[in-house]
Amino acid sequence: MKAVLLRQPKDIDIVDVPRPEQQGKVMIQVRAMGICGSDIAAYKGISPLVTYPRILGHEVAGEVVSVPEQSTGVAVGDRVIVEPYRYCGSCYPCQIGRTNCCEHLHVIGVHEDGGMREYYAHDAHLIHRVPDALAWDRIPMIEPLSIAIHGIHRLNVQAGEHVAITGAGQIGLLAAQVALYLKAIPILIDPLRERLELARKFGITHVIDPMTEDAALKIQTITDGRLVEAFLEASGSAVAVRSSIDLTHYAGRVAFLGWPKDEVSLPTFLFTKKELDVRGSRNSVGEFPLAIELLTTGAVKVDALISKVIAFDGIPEYVRLITEQPANYIKVIAVFPS
Incomplete structure (x- = not known):
């Protein structure tokens, strides 16, 4: 064969x-x-x-x-x-x-x-x-969708919360749709304007180009002066990994899903000062049934x-x-x- x-x-x-x-x-x-x-x-x-x-x-x-x-x-x-x-x-x-x-x-x-x-x-x-x-x-899209679902679940995202997502590749765009399904408010961050325009077609109204916009200022505008409650890093960019700590509000949650090429230094004092919950997110577990359902019903496109x-x-x-x-x-x- x-x-x-x-x-x-x-x-x-x-x-x-x-x-x-x-x-x-x-x-x-x-x-x-x-x-x-x-x-x-x-x-x-x-x-x-x-x-x-x-x-x-x-x-x-x-x-x-x-x-x-x-x-x-x-x-x-x-x-x-x-x-x-x-x-x-x-x-x-x-x-x-x-x-x-x-x-x-x-x-x-x-x-x-x-x-x-x-x-x-x-x-x-x-x-x-x-x-x-x-x-x-x-059908093959079920597997990456399961990874996106797992990332959102690792953050325990709730309806009404703001979720920043860095990386508008397939995982980031899928995760933003999962956040919408949960009635949360995704904010997608990516330097590729074409990807951000694509995100809008999925109903993701809040997008940020970090190369031309002040991400912290725009997020504070979206959240009425607060930062995000949850942050999913899905790009693997060292800059995005570092910025996740700054853009997450006090008592917020961060999940690292992307794979950085090199080790990234992080200000652990901010973990303590903000009392952040910082988690990894690898592959998925138990997410395939929901991924199949969301794809079949069209809740995720x-x-x-x-x-x-x-x-x-x-x-x-x-x-x-x-x-x-x-x-x-x-x-x-x-x-x-x-």
């Missing part, structure tokens, strides 16, 4: 590999997959988590073609999305239900071979059925986030294009012909 293999940084191709053995897992005929920022980082050779060679892909949707005996939850013919985070089940985070930060976490397409191939075998408890109403080229839908064979070319022109692409989805 065909698979997308990253042999080493900058060396990606479609290759023939053996079809996977079932070995007690659910066999899926892959129909669609997203190209994620982590795939691009692996291609560039800047991800500290990836080993080579690696079959990429963790945003994977397909049709169940066989299930192991005594398996429950899915059946042959089901349309499914893969939850790509394999956990050990025995470490401390797993014992308290936070399997997303398992000490021995394996993310497919990162720590182990992923789903950019014709067939993929995955654990039954990490597969979720999706309604027939969702088109194949929209993704069409405008999908820059291009391509054929599976075009993945290597578009990995290169996204690497060279990142501002031109929010999300590229690849599909197998029906």
Whole structure:
């Protein structure tokens, strides 16, 4: 069968590999997959988590073609999305239900071979059925949506609260829509004007270009003199990480979702002075059902986030294009012909 293999940084191709053995897992005929920022980082050779060679892909949707005996939850013919985070089940985070930060976490397409191939075998408890109403080229968006939901949930966002979000990429734009769903007030911060204009199409009325506007002053105007109660850092920018502490109000909450390239110094005295709750947000746990619901009902819209839908064979070319022109692409989805 065909698979997308990253042999080493900058060396990606479609290759023939053996079809996977079932070995007690659910066999899926892959129909669609997203190209994620982590795939691009692996291609560039800047991800500290990836080993080579690696079959990429963790945003994977397909049709169940066989299930192991005594398996429950899915059946042959089901349309499914893969939850790509394999956990050990025995470490401390797993014992308290936070399997997303398992000490021995394996993310497919990162720590182990992923789903950019014709067939993929995955654990039954990490597969979720999706309604027939969702088109194949929209289903892979469930995985990044789950990450955005988890970030908002880590902040315990409540109706009426102001939530600043730095980074108007796919996660930031999805998180802002989730905040709207919860009847909170998102404020999206990004230096790319095109992304801010796109945000307005989703009903996000408060946007800030930090290169041309005083973010603190504008936020105080929006909040009637206060800063934000919650802040989601989704860009990985060192400047944005640092500014999150300044732009969050006393007794507020901050969640770091983006991955900075280097260590960032933070004024911990402000954590104490403001009594901030500062948290990390990694992957997601328990968020797939809500992500499926929000996408199916249209409470969160993704069409405008999908820059291009391509054929599976075009993945290597578009990995290169996204690497060279990142501002031109929010999300590229690849599909197998029906």
